[in-house]
Amino acid sequence: MELVRGVHNLRDRHRGCVLTIGNFDGVHLGHQALIARTRELAKKFSVPSALLTFEPLPREFFAKDRTSPRVSTFRGKLCAIEEQGIDRVILQRFGPAFASWSAERFVEELLVDKLGVRAVGIGDDFRFGAQRRGDFAMLEQLGERHGFEAHHIDTVARDGMRCSSSALREALTKPDLALAAKMLGRPYRVIGHVRRGLQLGRKLGMPTVNIFLHRSLALRLGVYVVRARIGERQWNGVANIGVRPTLGFTRCLLETHLFGDPGQLYGSIMEVEFHRWLREERKFDSLELLAEQMQRDKADAVKYWSAHV
Numbered sequence: 001m002e003l004v005r006g007v008h009n010l011r012d013r014h015r016g017c018v019l020t021i022g023n024f025d026g027v028h029l030g031h032q033a034l035i036a037r038t039r040e041l042a043k044k045f046s047v048p049s050a051l052l053t054f055e056p057l058p059r060e061f062f063a064k065d066r067t068s069p070r071v072s073t074f075r076g077k078l079c080a081i082e083e084q085g086i087d088r089v090i091l092q093r094f095g096p097a098f099a100s101w102s103a104e105r106f107v108e109e110l111l112v113d114k115l116g117v118r119a120v121g122i123g124d125d126f127r128f129g130a131q132r133r134g135d136f137a138m139l140e141q142l143g144e145r146h147g148f149e150a151h152h153i154d155t156v157a158r159d160g161m162r163c164s165s166s167a168l169r170e171a172l173t174k175p176d177l178a179l180a181a182k183m184l185g186r187p188y189r190v191i192g193h194v195r196r197g198l199q200l201g202r203k204l205g206m207p208t209v210n211i212f213l214h215r216s217l218a219l220r221l222g223v224y225v226v227r228a229r230i231g232e233r234q235w236n237g238v239a240n241i242g243v244r245p246t247l248g249f250t251r252c253l254l255e256t257h258l259f260g261d262p263g264q265l266y267g268s269i270m271e272v273e274f275h276r277w278l279r280e281e282r283k284f285d286s287l288e289l290l291a292e293q294m295q296r297d298k299a300d301a302v303k304y305w306s307a308h309v
Helices: 029-045 058-066 074-083 103-114 136-146 165-173 177-184 287-307
Strands: 002-005 017-021 049-055 088-093 117-122 149-152 189-193 209-212 222-230 233-242 253-258 269-280
Touching: 017 029, 029 049, 029 117, 029 149, 049 074, 074 088, 074 189, 103 117, 103 136, 117 136, 136 149, 165 177, 177 269, 189 209, 209 269, 222 253, 222 287, 233 269, 233 287, 253 269, 269 287
Parallel strands: 002 088, 017 049, 017 117, 049 088, 117 149
Antiparallel strands: 189 269, 209 253, 222 233, 222 269, 233 253
16 A cells, blocks of 8 residues: 655656545444445546545644544554555645635645546545535536546444444443444454553563553543454453553553563554453552552453453
């Protein structure tokens, strides 16, 4: 998968594609259907499939500090998109200049002039251009004028619930991991680089592998039964996602204790799947009490995996 960072980096060789556009936060089944349709159309026209997404997300740009947390990390989103087989991702910085583009300019300058799209597929809630003026009807009209097809992908539902990023965020805050997995088509996961921490887990008898989270996620803070993967290797384990209140910190961190001896993992990209909620994150009066609880959490996770071989 090719990653193009910004529309200013588009070149003549990028012209001619079938494009889908959106935030793709979580890459749930609705997003997956949209990407699958994009790939089908790209095959029909014998051109690459492409996906346009934004950083920060438009709702984050406009809402500033009032925005809701994300479903996935940025790296997690890119990994999930790549798994769907898209040929090219165009990552556009969403700032004041780009936000001021009219809907007509968005289509004519970007979709037509720079990308030469043969077809464009969008979801049912997608809007584009300043003041969100652009909708599917406008895209169809502009497509007829400029010679590209506009396609609308219907909502995907599971158990009577619409698969959407907002519904997925709501499931994760409960946390309802089973419902989240249904909307994703797989267990919920966090993907990130393994970083060196304070080595406190090692001192407490439970060494952890750490992923620092640069943005808040929708998943409820607390302790979970998890499965982790790096490449072809995988481990069962127990993880805490939170701010470590016993130590007085505020930065969110995913700390995962892997069963067995994984060896040196710093710098690796690790995927952590969340399978069961165990408890809330809480502040302990001493490190000794924290260590005792960590051992109980580990025992609960071992018990879970022994019953889910």
